Every structure is written in structure tokens, then in C-alpha cells.
Amino acid sequence: MRHRIAVIGGGPGGLTFARVLHRHGRHVTIFERDAGPDARPPGGTLDLHKGLGQFALDRAGLLPEFRAISRPEGQAMRILDTDGTVLRDWHPADDERANPEIDRGQLRDLLLGDLDVHWGRPVTRVTPTGQGGARVHVADGSAEVFDLVVGADGAWSRTRTAVSPVAPQYTGVTNVETSLDDVDTRHPELARLIGDGSLAAYGINRGLVAQRNSGGHVKVYAHFRAPLDESPGDSEEIRSSMLALFDGWSDRLLDLLRHGGTFTHRPLYVLPVEHTWAHVPGVTLLGDAAHLMPPLGAGANLAMMDGAELAESIVGTADLDDAVRAFEERMWARAARWAGITAAGLDRLVNPDPAAAVALFDEVQPS
Numbered sequence: 001m002r003h004r005i006a007v008i009g010g011g012p013g014g015l016t017f018a019r020v021l022h023r024h025g026r027h028v029t030i031f032e033r034d035a036g037p038d039a040r041p042p043g044g045t046l047d048l049h050k051g052l053g054q055f056a057l058d059r060a061g062l063l064p065e066f067r068a069i070s071r072p073e074g075q076a077m078r079i080l081d082t083d084g085t086v087l088r089d090w091h092p093a094d095d096e097r098a099n100p101e102i103d104r105g106q107l108r109d110l111l112l113g114d115l116d117v118h119w120g121r122p123v124t125r126v127t128p129t130g131q132g133g134a135r136v137h138v139a140d141g142s143a144e145v146f147d148l149v150v151g152a153d154g155a156w157s158r159t160r161t162a163v164s165p166v167a168p169q170y171t172g173v174t175n176v177e178t179s180l181d182d183v184d185t186r187h188p189e190l191a192r193l194i195g196d197g198s199l200a201a202y203g204i205n206r207g208l209v210a211q212r213n214s215g216g217h218v219k220v221y222a223h224f225r226a227p228l229d230e231s232p233g234d235s236e237e238i239r240s241s242m243l244a245l246f247d248g249w250s251d252r253l254l255d256l257l258r259h260g261g262t263f264t265h266r267p268l269y270v271l272p273v274e275h276t277w278a279h280v281p282g283v284t285l286l287g288d289a290a291h292l293m294p295p296l297g298a299g300a301n302l303a304m305m306d307g308a309e310l311a312e313s314i315v316g317t318a319d320l321d322d323a324v325r326a327f328e329e330r331m332w333a334r335a336a337r338w339a340g341i342t343a344a345g346l347d348r349l350v351n352p353d354p355a356a357a358v359a360l361f362d363e364v365q366p367s
């Protein structure tokens, strides 16, 4: 029997889920809040790990295309002291393919392929029918029943309340984001400083990271410990407060903030490390909706792995509910492990002792 399946959210997790099912000839209805694929800037570069994101792309039959457009050289990492001294300068070997980078927009287009997405259809809530399925309620007032509804709708998931009362909590760390365009021609000194991959500098309870995307685009992240600020001001006010916060750091590092375009303020929220729920027939979650964690290179990878795994277990079973239960157990165990690793990582990267951040780098990048 072919089941009626819906996924809420066309991010990396939802699209991987739909794409793997599509590969097996199964149809999925994809509800996406955004009006179209280019409705908002897609965000920065992602590194896809061999055993997670790349594994999921393989299950979707997309690994060769990924290899053709990803940037293995983007794995390079340079760490500076706050005075600009280079502390570490790591370059991947020519054949190193453990964590190549890909722009988020390129990954989305790769996963989208010819999938049929219902753009501009924000879901307001999902309600179990009590007979094994669930009803999707859309903002336009329409509603539709499915045998399985998969909430892949990110940190502020509207699907989550159907299975869990838990909401994300502030970590005590805020990220401020800005970006530079055409860095090689407009800011050649900064381009050389950043190199092919990422640059990071750590101070007391704060850090600055610059990551090269394709096409000379660079994303800059400033992160720092601070009470939750719900009115940080406009972009220029945020820039000024960042220049004050990082006052005394090397001019070259401050140039990343001085030359940045629009500034956005993003407090980092997480779900509890061991977030699980009592199984509800007809509804499940994957990706950030299920296990939101600090942005330390795991979230998109896990969301994609979840998507691929759930899709394959659905294809390989006659009992949909059994497949979903077994998937949840596997996802919870994997997510708890990564949530623990990334929570500890955030503590070390945004730490009263900046040496803790450099030591973490040495542990994960020993060469």
C-alpha cells in the first residue's frame, strides 16, 4: 500500500527526505513557508561530513553532483590571536574529502531537482487524527489529512507541539552575522587573510569567524556571551556595538566588521541534549525541529542523515508506524551524542580562557 506522506519544511532535512523517497518512486507533499527558493538569502557555507551529509546525498543519488560543485579547499582553517598573530594554519591534503564545503543555496538547488514543492504554504499546526494519521493546517485555512506528517520545519517548528511540549532555550551566546562581497577585488588583504577556507580568532568569552563561500562572498560571524537582547537596534547600531565589543583587537580583524554589509543579530537557542517524546502515530520530527543544537557544523548533516534514514526505512517496510518508531530511536541516540559534543564545543569556543578554543581546534584537526 502507498501511504500519503507530507513533510513540513524544505530545508536540508525535509528536501533530503523527499528526494530519497522520490528516488524510490514515492510521492511526498512538501509544504514550505517561503514563497519560492530565492525568497530570502540562503545563508552561509556548510561542511558536509563523509559519514553524515555526504552519506545522505549518496542515498539520494546525488554524491557525484556534490563532488563536482563542493569545495574541498574550503576545509582550510586559520586561527589568529586577537592581535593578529597566526596561531594555527591548517590546509587540507589534495585528496582530503572528509568535510568539503558547499554554499547552502547550491545544496538546496541540488536537493530540489524536480521535486514539486508547495511554496508559500506556511503550516500553522499539525494535529494527530487519533486513527494513525495527522492533519496539516495551512495558514490559508485549508487542511489535509496524511498517513504520516514529518516536521522538518526547523528551530521554531509548528509541528513539534503535536509530539512534544518542549521549546528551545537561549544558550547565553549570541551570534551576529554580516558578509562581504567580491572580497578578492574589493578587499584583497582580507581575502589573503581568510585564505581558501575559514579564519577564527578567540578572545575572552567572544570570537570572530570569517568563512569563504563561493564567488568571493565571505560570511562573518561574531559570537559572544551576553544576556538575551531582544532589541539590539538596526544594522548600523549592531555594527557599532560589535566594534565596541571587539575594541582593542587587531585592525585587520576589525576590518571584517568595518567592511561588513548588513548586520543581523541571532541569539543561539537549543533544545535539551536528550530531547525525546512519547511516540505519536502519524507525526514525527527530524532535523532542527527534533534536535536544535549549537551551530558547530553538525545540524544540517544530521538533518540530512535523518531525512535519508527515515525515507529508506519507509521504503523498506510494510508497517509505516513501526518504521517511524525505529527511526525515532536511532535519531534520538545519534542526536543526543552530537548535542552533547556541540554544547561542550560551544562552551570551549566562547570561554573565559581563549586557549580552550585553540585546544579544541587541535583535538579535531590534529595535523
Ligand SMILES: Cc1cc2nc3c(=O)[nH]c(=O)nc-3n(C[C@H](O)[C@H](O)[C@H](O)COP(=O)(O)OP(=O)(O)OC[C@H]3O[C@@H](n4cnc5c(N)ncnc54)[C@H](O)[C@@H]3O)c2cc1C
Binding pocket: 008, 009, 010, 011, 012, 013, 014, 031, 032, 033, 034, 044, 045, 046, 047, 048, 121, 122, 123, 124, 152, 153, 154, 155, 156, 157, 158, 175, 221, 286, 287, 288, 289, 295, 296, 297, 298, 299, 300, 301, 302, 303
Ligand atoms: C550560522 C550557522 C552556521 C551553521 N553551519 C553549519 C555547518 O557548517 N554544518 C552543519 O551541518 N550545520 C550548520 N548549521 C546548522 C544548520 O543550518 C541547521 O542545523 C540546518 O539548517 C537544519 O536543517 P533543517 O532542514 O532541520 O531545518 P531548516 O534549515 O531550518 O529548514 C526548515 C525549513 O522549514 C521551513 N519552515 C519553517 N516553518 C515552517 C512552517 N510553519 N510551514 C512551512 N515551512 C516552514 C523554513 O522556511 C525552512 O525552509 C549552521 C547554523 C547556523 C545558524
